[in-house]
Amino acid sequence: MSAADTTTPAKVPPPRQAPPTPPVAKGPRRGGTSGGAATPWLLLAPCLLVLALVMAYPLYRLVTLSFQSFGQSQLWGFKPAEWVGFDNFSKVLGDSEFWTVVLRTIVFAAGCVILTMVLGMLVALLLQRVSGWVKTMINIVLVASWGMPVIVATTVFKWLFDSDYGVLNALMSKLPGVDMVGHNWFASGPQGLAVIMLLVVWGAVPFVVITLSAGLTQVPKELEEAARLDGAGALGVFRYVTLPILKPIIVMLTTLSVIWDMGVFPQVFVMRGGHPEAEFQILNTYSYDRAFVVNDYAQGSAIALLTVLLLLGVVAVYMRQMLKIGEVE
Amino acid sequence: MTSTSVAPTGGRARRGKSKLGWNLLGLLVFLVAGFPLYWMLNTAFKPAKDAIDPDPSLFPTGFTLDNFRRALDIADFWGPVGRSLIVSLAVVVIGMVVGVLAALAISRFAFRGRKVVIVGILAVQMIPLVAMIIPIFLLLNDLEQYDKLTGLIITYLTFILPFTVWTLRGFIVNIPRELEEAAMVDGCSRTGAFVRVVFPLLAPGMVATSVYGFIQAWNEYIYALMLLSQKNQTATVWLGNFTTKHGTEYAPMMAGATMMAVPIVVLFLLVQRKMAAGLTAGAVKG
Numbered sequence: 265m266s267a268a269d270t271t272t273p274a275k276v277p278p279p280r281q282a283p284p285t286p287p288v289a290k291g292p293r294r295g296g297t298s299g300g301a302a303t304p305w306l307l308l309a310p311c312l313l314v315l316a317l318v319m320a321y322p323l324y325r326l327v328t329l330s331f332q333s334f335g336q337s338q339l340w341g342f343k344p345a346e347w348v349g350f351d352n353f354s355k356v357l358g359d360s361e362f363w364t365v366v367l368r369t370i371v372f373a374a375g376c377v378i379l380t381m382v383l384g385m386l387v388a389l390l391l392q393r394v395s396g397w398v399k400t401m402i403n404i405v406l407v408a409s410w411g412m413p414v415i416v417a418t419t420v421f422k423w424l425f426d427s428d429y430g431v432l433n434a435l436m437s438k439l440p441g442v443d444m445v446g447h448n449w450f451a452s453g454p455q456g457l458a459v460i461m462l463l464v465v466w467g468a469v470p471f472v473v474i475t476l477s478a479g480l481t482q483v484p485k486e487l488e489e490a491a492r493l494d495g496a497g498a499l500g501v502f503r504y505v506t507l508p509i510l511k512p513i514i515v516m517l518t519t520l521s522v523i524w525d526m527g528v529f530p531q532v533f534v535m536r537g538g539h540p541e542a543e544f545q546i547l548n549t550y551s552y553d554r555a556f557v558v559n560d561y562a563q564g565s566a567i568a569l570l571t572v573l574l575l576l577g578v579v580a581v582y583m584r585q586m587l588k589i590g591e592v593e
Numbered sequence: 594m595t596s597t598s599v600a601p602t603g604g605r606a607r608r609g610k611s612k613l614g615w616n617l618l619g620l621l622v623f624l625v626a627g628f629p630l631y632w633m634l635n636t637a638f639k640p641a642k643d644a645i646d647p648d649p650s651l652f653p654t655g656f657t658l659d660n661f662r663r664a665l666d667i668a669d670f671w672g673p674v675g676r677s678l679i680v681s682l683a684v685v686v687i688g689m690v691v692g693v694l695a696a697l698a699i700s701r702f703a704f705r706g707r708k709v710v711i712v713g714i715l716a717v718q719m720i721p722l723v724a725m726i727i728p729i730f731l732l733l734n735d736l737e738q739y740d741k742l743t744g745l746i747i748t749y750l751t752f753i754l755p756f757t758v759w760t761l762r763g764f765i766v767n768i769p770r771e772l773e774e775a776a777m778v779d780g781c782s783r784t785g786a787f788v789r790v791v792f793p794l795l796a797p798g799m800v801a802t803s804v805y806g807f808i809q810a811w812n813e814y815i816y817a818l819m820l821l822s823q824k825n826q827t828a829t830v831w832l833g834n835f836t837t838k839h840g841t842e843y844a845p846m847m848a849g850a851t852m853m854a855v856p857i858v859v860l861f862l863l864v865q866r867k868m869a870a871g872l873t874a875g876a877v878k879g
Contacts, residue, residue, distance in 0.1 A: 273619035304702035308710060311758060312696035314687075318729075319717045325728035329649030339734070348735045387622055395612060402619055404862075405627040412630070413812040416854045420633045423843050429645045431632055445647065466629065512745045527721035530814045531686070537836060548723040555727045568724035579719040584713055 270491045321536070332567035336559045361542075362567070366574075369546040370528065372457055376525040378467045381518055384472030388530045389502075394456055403474075410470035414590040419464045450536070453543025460531050468524065473518055479513040480506070512585060519582035526575055547571045633854070636847035637661070644844035654758065658847035667845060668834040669851075676821075677828040681743055681810035682748040685803050692757035693799070699758070700765040718755045725751065726819055733820060737848045748816050753806045760805070764798030765791065804864045808857055828853060 309420045329443075330346040330352050350562075356362050387406075391399050393576040424432050427448040436444040452457040483506055491501045507514075532540050547567065555564025602742055635653060636644050641663070643654045664670070698704075699711055730739070738744030766793055776786040817827040832853060837848035 301704060304704045304707070306700075307694040307698035310691045311754065312710075314691055314750055314754055315713075315717065318747055318754075319720075319725075322725050322728035322732055322751075323720070325731060326725065329731075370765040390615060390619055390622065393612070394834075395616055398616050398619040398623070401623050402626070405623055405630070406791050407862055407865050408630055408858050409626060411808070411858040411865075412854055413829065413857055415814050415832055416633075416850045417629065419832055419846060419850050420629045422841075423847060424629060424632060426841075426843065429647060429649070429843065431649050431651075447669070466626070469626075473698065484610050490732040504624065521671070523719055523721075529723045534833070538833075540854060544801060548721065552723065552726065561727050561731070565727050568721075568727065572720060572724050575721070577721065579716070582719065583712065587711070 301337045326565050326569060330569050332562050334560075334562040334565075338557075339561065345581050348562075352562050353570075354567050356563060356570070357555070365545050365547055367551045368453075368457075369548075371494075372461060372546055373522060373528070374527040375461050376464045376468070376528070377518060379461070380468045380472055380521050381467065381514070384469050384476055385514075387469065387473045388476035388480055391473070392480060406470035406473055409466060410474075412467065414467065414530050415534060417467055418463060418531050421459065421466075422535055423457050435459045449579070450544075452538065453541070456535070457532075457546060460535055461527075463535075464525060464528055468521060472521070472534055475513060475517060476510065479510050483509050515587045516582065519578050523575060523582065526571070526578075547574075595644055600743055601835070623715045625657070630816075633847050633850055635843055637851040638848075639844070641844040645845075651719070660844045660846045661852070663842070663845040664849040664852065665833075667842070668831060669850075670831065673826050673831040676742060676825065677811055679828065680745050680749065681807045683742075683746045684753050685806045688750060688753040688757040688806055689799060689803055692754060692761055695758045696761035696765055697791075700762045701770075714755050714758050718752070718759065719759075721858075722752060726815065730819060739820060740825055742821075745816060745820050745827075748820060749810050750814060752813075756809070757806055758801045761795070761798065764795055764802070768794045773794060801864045804860055808861060808864075811857060 272504070329345075331347060331349060333348045333351070334345050337343040338345045387402070391402060394402070411502075412420075424430055427433065427446055431446040433447050436442050451460050487505050488501050491505045496504065527548065528546065529552070532544055532546060532549050533552075536544050545553065548571065551564045551567035551571065553564075554567060555561045558564075599622060635661055638658075639653060639660075640655050640657050640662060643650070644660075656800075667813055699707055699714075729751070733741075733748070734824045736744070738747065772790050772794070773783075773786040776790045777783065781789060814829045818830050818833075821827065821830070832846070832849055832867040835842050837847060
């Protein structure tokens with residue numbers, strides 16, 4: 265909220281007293297027959313009502329749950345939920361496994377975000393340099409893979425990396441000195457998560473490429489020209505001309521990627537057949553596991569809440585950026 | 594295509610040569626990015642015995658629809674598809690009706706608390722869906738909506754509604770206010786101006802947003818898995834039927850994946866253009 269205030273000091277002139285006609289920056293404007301201060305709230309009412317039911321209440325429940333003891337017997341109503349204060353949090357935070365999971369989640373998400381952004385930027389730059397027909401081909405593949413349902417993509421990757429009949433093992437074994445026949449990619453956590461990371465990046469790069477490509481067309485040719493005349497190399501032009509102009513888009517894409525990649529769940533869940541091993545647990549699956557496998561809904565909620573808190577900083581940056589864009593109306 | 598707009602300095606021959614290098618690199622990107630898609634289709638249409646070859650041929654070895662037949666056989670396909678359709682359509686329709694009103698409110702009215710509403714709608718989009726599973730599961734349990742399509746529809750509104758409002762807001766903001774004002778000067782009421790001026794211009798945006806929302810609802814997996822029992826499963830969950838404790842039937846699974854993906858990807862390709870197109874271009878000149 266405070267971020268929003270600081271970015272928009274100039275607009276919305278004097279909203280002190282509710283005026284009979286909505287004031288607009290430019291020109292006279294009549295409220296019309298249906299004007300009045302209540303109209304926008306009436307229009308908003310259904311939306312706010314639905315959001316209150318499906319968002320606000322569950323969110324409130326999430327918070328309260330994490331301060332209660334809530335297991336199987338509370339679910340069936342045999343016992344009332346009991347207020348336990350910070351017990352859940354101290355249990356979770358005191359568990360060394362939790363910290364391993366946090367670290368793994370951060371490394372995983374960071375890897376996804378960095379790979380997505382770097383590859384996305386490289387492909388976007390490449391698209392500017394290739395011929396029209398190559399560009400069209402790449403664009404079609406990008407949009408198609410972007411549109412692929414996550415579940416389908418996960419299933420396909422599972423098949424590509426299958427230990428016995430997966431095409432990747434077969435292809436890699438064709439390289440001299442490499443024997444990957446029957447190699448199980450999911451035998452170890454880091455390797456399996458690397459495959460999942462690849463899957464996430466494959467699905468995420470198209471959006472980044474397409475958005476950055478649109479941004480790149482906004483970079484004035486004269487500026488690049490001028491930089492080149494002043495002796496800047498390709499890298500210099502990119503560093504001192506392209507990058508600063510694209511910065512708002514990059515910030516937005518990065519924050520969005522962080523939010524999405526911290527929210528990865530079905531990829532891990534489906535890849536591991538619905539039961540991710542301890543080595544594959546990331547915060548989301550861990551919270552799910554605690555709630556629905558161990559049947560400790562309270563601890564699961566506490567973990568989910570901690571995940572949201574972990575994301576809060578990133579979300580603030582994103583919202584600031586969105587509101588900035590939103591103000592240019 | 595745009596060889597004239599690229600740097601006019603530098604020899605033409607050198608540029609032609611460097612373009613070849615870039616094109617080759619581009620083709621490599623095309624191959625790598627497209628390979629999973631290709632392999633899905635390739636596996637789906639090849640005979641099942643060729644699919645379980647430890648040294649698979651990279652090119653199509655034969656053409657058969659057997660895998661599709663098997664995929665339809667393994668578990669009821671049309672039931673889950675029908676349920677997915679009902680849920681996705683209902684979510685989109687509710688989201689659109691409620692969303693248009695809200696989007697109008699935050700984009701066309703200056704009122705106290707507007708910014709709070711905007712921030713709120715942005716903020717709820719940022720909460721990971723998975724974090725909400727537990728309370729939503731308990732909520733539906735309390736409302737006796739567990740294992741009911743209506744429960745899933747309500748649940749999907751958590752992510753479709755904020756998305757719809759925010760996207761529509763973007764479309765409405767691009768429709769010049771002057772158009773409505775002109776209509777009102779000509780004697781339209783405010784509502785009349787919305788209906789006659791804003792809605793026709795907003796229609797393409799509404800269609801694009803609807804299709805996009807439909808795709809999101811269709812693709813959702815976790816809630817569908819958690820909130821519905823096996824007998825009520827939706828299309829995404831259906832895809833899990835190919836893995837049993839005896840192993841995975843990959844060729845039929847790829848056929849199933851193809852059936853799931855192709856309509857969605859086609860829809861996506863269609864909207865992609867519309868979402869990008871300037872909506873009111875030409876409505877007001879200058």
